[in-house]
Amino acid sequence: MFDFSVVTKWVDMMLRQWLPESWVLTTEFVLIGLCVLVGYAIIALVLIYVERKVCAFFQCRLGPNRVGPYGLLQSFADMFKMLTKELIEVNHVDRFLFNLAPYIVIISSVLAFGCIPFAKGLEIIDFNVGVFFLIAVSSIGIVGILLAGWSSNNKYSLIGAMRSGAQMISYELSIGLSILTMVVFSGTMQLSTIVAEQADGWFLFRGHIPALIAFVVYLIAGTAETNRGPFDLPEADSELTAGYHTEYSGMHFGFFYLAEYLNMFVVASVATTIFLGGWMPLHIPGWEAFNAAMDWIPSLLWFIAKVAVVIFIIMWFKWTFPRLRIDQLLRLEWKYLLPINLVNLLLMVLVVVFELHF
């Protein structure tokens, strides 16, 4: 299987031949930053296109089909439109916080995006508390949303921000606990190790019932965390027009929009990494020929395919379910998901202690 560290090592060596140590690092940081941002933008645009197509097929429509073949360039065209649009100065807003909010949201999702192991050797941040770091940075986003709602001087935005505060803080618990369950199982918080451990079988299969429960809970909580339907209360268009980003225009709105899709990607990637083996091909112990055949498929492709499946499930939720009410949303978390999670964690500890797993 192709190891991407070959490429990165080669770049590193090339730079070191001509530049001193400090310049090498600086150049590499800039290069990586550029790659992350470009990747970020491209993935977001592709996801927007995919969502529009998927949603169209759910709704007996065709979706974008005019700009480029099959409408492929539609979301790029939309991006350029958004870039050229005016940033409208709304009267009586807290201007500093109002302008800061979209950047906080986007920074949080870029940071989380940076932690994901995309393929063998293709990982930017990898250290022993990777999972912990990921959860920490991804929860910064809520600050941005609260600020956006608070500073907009709009009652709809404020209600939207309050809803999203209540919702995201609640569901963070479920995300944390379901990931913790899997950390207990794997015994490490380093994402690369977690992926490596799944070489003999994905955690979803190896971890028995508790892993399955954790996966389902993670999917529900992850959907809620990204503010997508049926948990799209913060922006509930039929109630709050657009919730916290009602007053935003141009690229500031675009940041919220991109961040929403990237957060969905991050949630799907984490699900893939922790439950579905990350970039690791499907291996079945004992079937050597099968495993070798699976290894022929590039690791990046494995990763993208798994993420695509999870994203499709999340989109499926959105386009079929009606929206929950705020009290039902919180009841689901605090009365059902959280107790289930706690029991599940205990169950997982028992599984690990008595070595009941595969």
Added chain:
Amino acid sequence: MENRQIKEKIAGFLPEAVFVTEEPLMVSVAPMQLPELASWLRNDPELLFDYLVCMTGEDSGEELGVIYHLRSTVHGHSLVLRTATSDRENPELPSVSSIWATANLNEREVYGFFGIRFINHPDMRRLFLRNDWVGYPLRKDYNADPKINPVRLESEESLDVVPAYELHETEEGFDIEEKENVLFDNEEYVVNIGPQHPATHGVLRFRVQLDGETVRKVDVNCGYIHRGIEKMCESLTYPQTLALTDRLDYLSAHQNRHALCLCIEEAMGIEVPERVKYIRTIMDELTRIASHLLFWSTFCMDLGALTAFFYGFRDREKILDMFEETCGGRLIMNYNVIGGVMQDIHPNLIGRIKEFIKYLPPMLKEYHEVFTGNVIAQQRMHGIGVLSREYAISYGVTGPSGRASGWACDVRKIAPYGVYDKVDFKEVVRHDGDVYGRYMVRMDEILESLHILEQLVDNIPAGDYAVKTKPIIRLPEGRYFKSVEACRGEFGVYIESRGDKYPYRLKFRSPGLPLISVVDLLARDGKIADLIAVGGSLDYVVPDIDR
């Protein structure tokens, strides 16, 4: 009870009452005696006029008055009550809003258009006009000079404190005191839902007092697309007035026009051919299905199920295609005319209806699988916005919303018109009264409408599609009231004719106004999302409210 007996009973209770006409029975009383008589009529067990069908302001030239069309939901008899005052400077009449809750908004409408102040009414704001409007448009001596009421560019101030007038008995006699009722305190968090809001289905504005997510009070503000159709009709000939009915509740276009045609035909004494009755009934039922499909789509969208919206529209499109073929229009059909219909049905119509009858039931099954059965949808609908039968009658909430509260108020059954007396159909009545009830009544009514169509479509008799009428139509002097079952409830037309070719007064009893008057009652102490669900389930159409 027979009209004769009612007359005797009223004469016994109030000897001063004047009986204007016998059929329908119309009683005229002095303003001072109205509250007493009204509450007696409402509460007497033999009369029990518990449903105020329609309340019409009128300017008879010398007098300003109000006409109340009453009906008993228990005994089925009806009565017209009239009261008037000759004081044109400061006209004051007693309010009946404490007897029939639906009078609340209607009296505000009359106040705005005739300037009649209602004593003991809690909230005397104009319902449709701006607070700074000069003059009373529906009075006959109204000056419509645009200089008096120019198009004002500044926003209207929303009143937090509303005027009210109360009657006090003093030693010298009676004294009317002007006072102020507080609608919203300064401390309250009031959010505007509308006039530009996706969930109000048009330009309607709710001022909602919130406590966190909880709705504490809803104040309905209408009039954003009021076009003064009733005033316009007073200067149009009868055939011309027909064009405006399709623009009231545009989703019940056929039924509205049907009502006006029926009313005029009845006044002229025209008997329409049997074929016309069949065609009109078929069109009415197709409209009902189309409207209920649109209800389903928009209601699902209000609840956040976006895909459902497209399913409903896809199927509604098939009905619109049929309309287009036969009538030439898809939304505004202009099909019914006085004495018949505009042109004969298209030869394809029968086949298309038959196809549609086969096509829709499996789709409805799919709707139920996709949306009704969903656990989230169930939680959002059950037990939300419960409207009791008593309130439904008092507020005059008819149609599917009234029937969901257990009130069998279907005009097609009470006073059959068209060929509804010849077809077999079930009046869908449920007793839950919540959002789910209102939703299910509509879904079941689609099936009933299909059942009606099934019986009619093969049996359309041959004959003329219209009777010849004179080019200029004059109605005999008198007052006429006729109502039909539109998609959202009882749609009534009241015509007062003085023998001219124009109506002296034409009033539409809109089914939508009672619907929005219960929003406050139903949404109070619920969540914001419940307000949206309640609004969606009532299925009001704004142009119908703002006539």
